[in-house]
Amino acid sequence: xxxxxxxxxxxxxxxxxxxxxxxxxxxxxxxxxxxxxxxxxxxxxxxxxxxxxxxxxxxxxxxxxxxxxxxxxxxxxxxxxxxxxxxxxxxxxxxxxxxxxxxxxxxxxxxxxxxxxxxxxxxxxxxxxxxxxxxxxxxxxxxxxxxxxxxxxxxxxxxxxxxxxxxxxxxxxxxxxxxxxxxxxxxxxxxxxxxxxxxxxxxxxxxxxxxxxxxxxxxxxxxxxxxxxxxxxxxxxxxxxxxxxxxxxxxxxxxxxxxxxxxxxxxxxxxxxxxxxxxxxxxxxxxxxxxxxxxxxxxxxxxxxxxxxxxxxxxxxxxxxxxxxxxxxxxxxxxxxxxxxxxxxxxxxxxxxxxxxxxxxxxxxxxxxxxxxxxxxxxxxxxxxxxxxxxxxxxxxxxxxxxxxxxxxxxxxxxxxxxxxxxxxxxxxxxxxxxxxxxxxxxxxxxxxxx
Amino acid sequence: xxxxxxxxxxxxxxxxxxxxxxxxxxxxxxxxxxxxxxxxxxxxxxxxxxxxxxxxxxxxxxxxxxxxxxxxxxxxxxxxxxxxxxxxxxxxxxxxxxxxxxxxxxxxxxxxxxxxxxxxxxxxxxxxxxxxxxxxxxxxxxxxxxxxxxxxxxxxxxxxxxxxxxxxxxxxxxxxxxxxxxxxxxxxxxxxxxxxxxxxxxxxxxxxxxxxxxxxxxxxxxxxxxxxxxxxxxxxxxxxxxxxxxxxxxxxxxxxxxxxxxxxxxxxxxxxxxxxxxxxxxxxxxxxxxxxxxxxxxxxxxxxxxxxxxxxxxxxxxxxxxxxxxxxxxxxxxxxxxxxxxxxxxxxxxxxxxxxx
Numbered sequence: 001x002x003x004x005x006x007x008x009x010x011x012x013x014x015x016x017x018x019x020x021x022x023x024x025x026x027x028x029x030x031x032x033x034x035x036x037x038x039x040x041x042x043x044x045x046x047x048x049x050x051x052x053x054x055x056x057x058x059x060x061x062x063x064x065x066x067x068x069x070x071x072x073x074x075x076x077x078x079x080x081x082x083x084x085x086x087x088x089x090x091x092x093x094x095x096x097x098x099x100x101x102x103x104x105x106x107x108x109x110x111x112x113x114x115x116x117x118x119x120x121x122x123x124x125x126x127x128x129x130x131x132x133x134x135x136x137x138x139x140x141x142x143x144x145x146x147x148x149x150x151x152x153x154x155x156x157x158x159x160x161x162x163x164x165x166x167x168x169x170x171x172x173x174x175x176x177x178x179x180x181x182x183x184x185x186x187x188x189x190x191x192x193x194x195x196x197x198x199x200x201x202x203x204x205x206x207x208x209x210x211x212x213x214x215x216x217x218x219x220x221x222x223x224x225x226x227x228x229x230x231x232x233x234x235x236x237x238x239x240x241x242x243x244x245x246x247x248x249x250x251x252x253x254x255x256x257x258x259x260x261x262x263x264x265x266x267x268x269x270x271x272x273x274x275x276x277x278x279x280x281x282x283x284x285x286x287x288x289x290x291x292x293x294x295x296x297x298x299x300x301x302x303x304x305x306x307x308x309x310x311x312x313x314x315x316x317x318x319x320x321x322x323x324x325x326x327x328x329x330x331x332x333x334x335x336x337x338x339x340x341x342x343x344x345x346x347x348x349x350x351x352x353x354x355x356x357x358x359x360x361x362x363x364x365x366x367x368x369x370x371x372x373x374x375x376x377x378x379x380x381x382x383x384x385x386x387x388x389x390x391x392x393x394x395x396x397x398x399x400x401x402x403x404x405x406x407x408x409x410x411x412x413x414x415x416x417x418x419x420x421x422x423x424x425x426x427x428x429x430x431x432x433x434x435x436x437x438x439x440x441x442x443x444x445x446x447x448x449x450x451x
Numbered sequence: 452x453x454x455x456x457x458x459x460x461x462x463x464x465x466x467x468x469x470x471x472x473x474x475x476x477x478x479x480x481x482x483x484x485x486x487x488x489x490x491x492x493x494x495x496x497x498x499x500x501x502x503x504x505x506x507x508x509x510x511x512x513x514x515x516x517x518x519x520x521x522x523x524x525x526x527x528x529x530x531x532x533x534x535x536x537x538x539x540x541x542x543x544x545x546x547x548x549x550x551x552x553x554x555x556x557x558x559x560x561x562x563x564x565x566x567x568x569x570x571x572x573x574x575x576x577x578x579x580x581x582x583x584x585x586x587x588x589x590x591x592x593x594x595x596x597x598x599x600x601x602x603x604x605x606x607x608x609x610x611x612x613x614x615x616x617x618x619x620x621x622x623x624x625x626x627x628x629x630x631x632x633x634x635x636x637x638x639x640x641x642x643x644x645x646x647x648x649x650x651x652x653x654x655x656x657x658x659x660x661x662x663x664x665x666x667x668x669x670x671x672x673x674x675x676x677x678x679x680x681x682x683x684x685x686x687x688x689x690x691x692x693x694x695x696x697x698x699x700x701x702x703x704x705x706x707x708x709x710x711x712x713x714x715x716x717x718x719x720x721x722x723x724x725x726x727x728x729x730x731x732x733x734x735x736x737x738x739x740x741x742x743x744x745x746x747x748x749x750x751x752x753x754x755x756x757x758x759x760x761x762x763x764x765x766x767x768x769x770x771x772x773x774x775x776x777x778x779x780x781x782x783x784x785x786x787x788x789x790x791x792x793x794x795x796x797x798x799x800x801x802x803x804x805x806x807x808x
Binding site: 038039040041042043044045046048354355356357368370371373375376377378399400401419420421422423425426428432450451 | 602604605606607609610615618619621622624625626628629632639640641642644645646648649650651664665666667681700701702703
């Protein structure tokens with residue numbers, strides 16, 4: 001039998017098992033281990049479902065990210081983190097099904113029947129997150145909520161009702177439930193909360209969460225603009241209330257409306273399937289794929305039909321080459337639509353996503369799908385969800401990847417740098433992104449783990 | 452005047468590819484090919500020895516008187532040029548190896564002879580991708596990521612479905628696509644970066660971390676699976692590590708059972724010579740094929756200004772590679788100022804070092 005070859009391993013060698021400083025047998029002469037010896041580990045069973053996760057990034061000093069240690073560090077040695085430039089995991093008690101980002105605050109909701117199903121964080125100076133009782137006095141409310149805190153909705157059956165969707169505007173928020181209609185809270189100086197305007201009302205520390213009446217049918221979607229609100233019923237009708245100086249309510253006048261009124265114009269008789277707004281321009285997508293818009297058109301959002309800068313009644317937008325529109329997203333100065341083939345069209349003003357040379361367009365421009373990951377190995381990648389923040393865009397593909405582009409306001413893009421992004425760029429999220437909510441300077445993404 | 456051996460050597464100059472079997476060091480392949488070529492080169496019938504006129508003293512017999520030296524002009528062969536004196540004409544030839552393959556892997560290995568080595572250098576300074584087929588097996592993790600290594604851990608794999616594997620591969624591919632953009636030296640805020648991103652031309656120049664530009668599963672039968680990978684700046688150990696990491700992402704373990712390079716730049720498995728064809732005749736034929744296909748490519752794209760400026764958005768990865776490699780061969784064989792005309796790349800700083808070859 002040959003003498004087994006023995007060699008001394010230096011401590012620095014880190015090849016697998018041979019990290020030791022004494023003599024050991026080399027691989028060639030080690031007796032072959034029986035393959036059935038040794039334990040077999042099981043990390044995951046066959047019925048494992050993907051874990052839901054929430055990621056936040058952007059400007060943190062308003063508390064909108066929901067991570068208090070960014071604003072008030074745990075230990076004296078740490079410094080406050082003003083901008084979170086990459087996705088950061090937010091631990092939540094329940095699986096979050098809906099999230100919305102407003103101007104400096106966020107609302108996250110779970111579709112559970114438990115008592116706490118809605119949490120808010122961020123700016124609360126107009127009670128847009130409800131009354132958040134302070135530790136010291138039960139009559140005072142926090143102006144800045146640093147952690148996701150439950151919002152007490154005045155539900156008739158709190159253990160039966162589920163929250164379907166949340167929407168946030170500049171200083172107000174809307175909550176859509178499945179059995180009890182729409183609740184609104186926050187600033188009502190323009191009637192955006194759908195209740196009667198009270199002169200000199202103090203919104204800070206207010207307990208009012210109003211259940212909006214006046215809907216003929218069940219509401220299936222809500223959208224918040226800067227100071228106005230849009231509601232979509234299951235029959236396809238759109239109702240609006242709030243500030244109308246730019247015509248964003250679409251009610252045919254430029255006055256304030258303090259209760260929801262049905263929107264007419266080119267939308268009468270049309271069944272709408274989706275509404276979208278974030279700034280002062282509003283969009284609606286009908287069930288047969290047509291796009292209607294109204295409101296502010298100073299940035300050429302509606303310039304394909306009219307040169308007027310304020311349109312107070314919905315107009316049909318004939319989009320050439322877009323095909324059947326499936327989703328629309330409206331930002332502050334820019335607009336994006338998604339067609340049934342998964343292609344994204346953008347127009348408006350700002351960083352539109354086709355390089356620095358294209359900063360303004362009044363007709364839809366398609367974003368090449370190679371920028372969303374289409375390649376020789378993946379010829380059929382399509383975008384499934386499109387969202388707009390105030391000056392940026394977000395797109396989620398069918399493979400669960402998140403692409404963002406636009407103005408990087410205080411790190412809201414989440415790409416690791418503070419530069420503006422002129423074409424779609426992947427955000428590295430550890431997981432598959434399901435949905436994303438865009439705000440002015442922060443974003444919230446709902447993802448699930450790969451396995 | 453060139454000797455027949457030198458003429459034969461000129462015919463041998465160029466690039467060709469061989470199929471390196473696994474278990475063999477690449478240097479042995481290169482050495483055996485060099486030996487085969489040398490044997491044939493030195494076996495070419497040499498020219499007849501040149502003759503020279505020398506004045507030799509005639510051999511004088513004992514009987515004649517030694518009165519002066521009689522020299523007579525005789526034509527004698529030049530013995531210093533005899534192969535037995537000077538040695539074989541070719542002692543060694545420059546056979547260069549392109550991207551190396553380690554002993555565990557097999558597949559296309561590009562070699563260059565003589566002048567072909569310069570092309571080899573240029574070709575590999577451009578962004579040329581390589582295709583691999585990786586065979587993996589779930590259930591084990593070893594210390595060197597292969598099935599012959601020492602087992603570190605064993606784990607279950609019944610929960611793995613093709614759908615989950617596709618999800619992990621999609622995630623890896625997304626991360627690598629992002630790495631392509633990150634390693635490119637173009638300013639992301641310029642219009643040029645957008646144009647290049649649309650056409651898929653953004654990528655690292657020169658050395659960078661390994662990037663997989665394409666990844667997909669072509670066969671899945673637990674515990675075995677086969678992946679097809681297209682990559683840049685990689686090493687085979689990195690690819691085995693990728694298989695190991697895929698196992699970890701799937702909450703299990705995996706080892707690599709085989710790596711096979713199916714394409715290196717423009718050389719595919721079809722053009723690769725197997726072991727029995729590592730003879731000078733086959734190699735000459737392969738090189739001739741390479742030269743003729745190169746002429747074909749030059750002729751077919753000389754009317755076009757620049758192959759990479761295609762406006763269609765469906766530029767596939769192989770077309771991009773072809774564009775890069777054709778560009779590389781053009782750079783070597785055409786005058787350099789043709790490239791300076793192209794304003795598209797004229798002011799990109801990363802191109803300049805290549806122009807100074």
